[in-house]
Amino acid sequence: MHIAIIGAGISGLLSAVELVEQGCSVSIFDQQHAGNAASWAGGGILSPMYPWRYPDAVNQLAQFGKAFYQEWNEKLLPHTGIDFQIHESGMLIFDEEDFEIGLNYKDQHQHPMQHCEYLQQEQLKKVNPHVSEHFKHALYFPQLANVRNPRLLKSLITYLKQHPQVQFYENTWIDKFQKNSQQIEFIQTQSGQKIYADHYVIATGAWSNHWSEQLHLNIPVNPVQGQMLLFKTPENWLPTMCMNKVMYLIPRLDGHVVCGSSMDNIGFDQRPSVQTQQNIFKACVKMVPELADFPIVKQWAGLRPSSPTGIPYIGQMPELNNLWANFGHYRNGLCMGPSSARLLRQFILKQPTLISPLAYSTNRLQSSISD
Known part of the structure; x- marks a missing residue:
């Protein structure tokens, strides 16, 4: 199964790692260099700040952050030589x-x-x-712990770039989704190149609202x-x-x-x-x-x-069978990232889910924009 992921921040990279570990082939696209936006710029605290101020759905995803990063650090370190330093500082x-x-x-x-x-x-x-x-x-x-997020991103990128099932397209702006009935047929770069895949993932962070007009949705990110x-x-x-x-x-x-x-x-x-x-x-x-x-x-x-409540959008996009969302994490993309990616992988591959996925449904995007 071939999956095209648009966005090479923490959400896109972790989604890619989850999917290639299940035997999928992955193409990753980013408008600039991979890992250069919010994921690099954040602090890396592995918990929502003041968790009681957030909806339960945010804390549900965040609770796995530290343990999942410990697993990934152990798994990737022999391949990359990069320890991304999960610092249990309290x-x-x-x-x-x-x-x-x-x-x-x-x-x-x-x-x-x-x-x-x-x-x-x-x-x-x-x-x-x-x-x-x-x-x-x-x-x-x-x-409470923190992860050294620039090193985390470097580790993920290094691992994925040397993986035989992964192709990277940096400095490549995806311009268009070509729809055919309830499917995305292909995506097209600004230079006109068409990319065909079985499934497509939007992991474009702060830029996700860009797709509202093409998809006839209101994406409030x-x-x-x-x-x-x-x-x-x-x-x-x-x-x-x-x-x-x-x-x-x-x-x-x-x-x-x-x-x-x-x-x-x-x-x-x-x-x-x-x-x-x-x-x-x-x-x-x-x-x-x-x-x-x-x-x-x-x-x-x-x-x-x-995003309006800080609860990300994870799952199948409305009325499209092969387009998926993993965006809208607001201040907690680093700590929610590992479980968001795992949940997305479980959706795409029709596996049992880590937690109940209802709170993250893209049905919240249903308010359409008129043609």
């Missing part, structure tokens, strides 16, 4: 208004990843001595810019992730600390803003004042694929 949350609801969420759901403890200042200092004196207490999530800073500290300097008022610090094993993130509805503009950089810097130094002593080595922005 996380401290300082938002006092979330303490009670976070503890209740932990008791209600009993999921190891969301186990948390209430820490007072003395305990807090033992867990992370760099936290500001300003914070007298925190919620501590010892099981649009870009939301998020900006990041990267500090360089000594190796293993910051022991935990930190979160306050939706701003976060994510330590990497080599001493880099990823800091973010902003939310700006400014279309497809990926230029970082000095004002936003200053806001992120202030928020991060408020959590860990000593960060101000270390250099900022990089800043960047990415485009999240926003």
Whole structure:
């Protein structure tokens, strides 16, 4: 079975890996270089931030993220030589208004990843001595981890590019779906090349709304810019992730600390803003004042694929037997990515599904656009 995947971000790449492992052949198309958009730009926290603020459907997919990435890292490492570093750092949350609801969420759901403890200042200092004196207490999530997402993408791309069942088409814009009754007959590139496959997957992230007109659907997925800073500290300097008022610090094993993130509805503009950089810097130094002593080595922005509730669209597209969706993950594409891809593979190959798929149905896209 030949499957064409449009989009080589985390959703497209993981979908490809799932499918080739089942014996399918896969062609992957991206308008730029593979893995260069939101998947690369994110922080890599393997849980929704404040999971109690999200629908159950988001947390259902996210709960598998850490375990599935551990499996993939073990499987791909011998082929790629790239360890994408699943760092079990734990996380401290300082938002006092979330303490009670976070503890209740932990008791209600009993999921190891969301186990948390209430820490007072003395305990807090033992867990992370760099936290500001300003914070007298925190919620501590010892099981939370982060993945070094640029390395994750590099590992997936390296593995797929050397796989005999995979073809990559980078810097290739898909211009058109050619429909015939309830089937996609072929897709066509901007240069006029026609690509035929048995099935087609849309995994185009923030660009997914582009297909609304051709498919006569309303696809409510649009870009939301998020900006990041990267500090360089000594190796293993910051022991935990930190979160306050939706701003976060994510330590990497080599001493880099990823800091973010902003939310700006400014279309497809990926230029970082000095004002936003200053806001992120202030928020991060408020959590860990000593960060101000270390250099900022990089800043960047990415485009999240926003969707109305953050619940992605996964499954067969309306009224088309061989066109599939895996898009609309908003802020949680990295942590939902492995289970989203597995669910998609199970749909396409008519296998039993990991979880109930109803919440992710593309029937939510049914409001048509007139011809």
